[in-house]
Amino acid sequence: MEQTIMDLTYDIIVICEPYRNLNCDEWIADQEGSVAIFKNKNRISPAIRKVAVGKRFVVVTWGEICIVGVYAPPKWLAEKFEEMLEEIDMQLERQTVDGRAMIIGDFNAKSEVWGLHREDMRGRILLE
Numbered sequence: 001m002e003q004t005i006m007d008l009t010y011d012i013i014v015i016c017e018p019y020r021n022l023n024c025d026e027w028i029a030d031q032e033g034s035v036a037i038f039k040n041k042n043r044i045s046p047a048i049r050k051v052a053v054g055k056r057f058v059v060v061t062w063g064e065i066c067i068v069g070v071y072a073p074p075k076w077l078a079e080k081f082e083e084m085l086e087e088i089d090m091q092l093e094r095q096t097v098d099g100r101a102m103i104i105g106d107f108n109a110k111s112e113v114w115g116l117h118r119e120d121m122r123g124r125i126l127l128e
Contacts, residue, residue: 011045012062013038014069014104030058035071035105052091056084057105059091066095070105078121085125 015036021029022038028050029036037060039048046063053059057070068088072081092101110116111123 008040009043011040011043012048012067013040014067016069016071016106028053028058028060030069030071031055034073035069037067037069051095054084054087054091057088059088059095061095064098064100066092066101068092068101068103068105070103070107072105072107072109072122074108076108078125081122082125 015038017034018029018036019033021027021033021036026039026041026048027036028048030053032055034056035058037048037058039045039062048060048062048067051059051061051066056072057068059066059068061067068091070084070088072084088103095101107122107126109122109126110118110120111127112119113123113127116123
């Protein structure tokens, strides 16, 4: 997997459900190993710095940008989903100075806004 990632032309990659943990400085995973952020060491760009690691999310800084990798399992109820979003929001408030942030991942959410034919509770929560 690491070699495949390094062959790509991307600086940063967020991987949901990686099923393994690479033991290197360029790989930062959440507490459960369900999402990771990987910095391609073959690309010339800023290093990543771990800011926070939670259940199903990881927060790093990459230069002046805060990046959040997220994986929300489909079995989660609304309360658990909203708790995770609140934790992420608190981390972003602490880390972003000028609001430069990217939140990337699999929210297992549905909405017509992103091309699906129906909307679910998670889609509505994210759009609020």
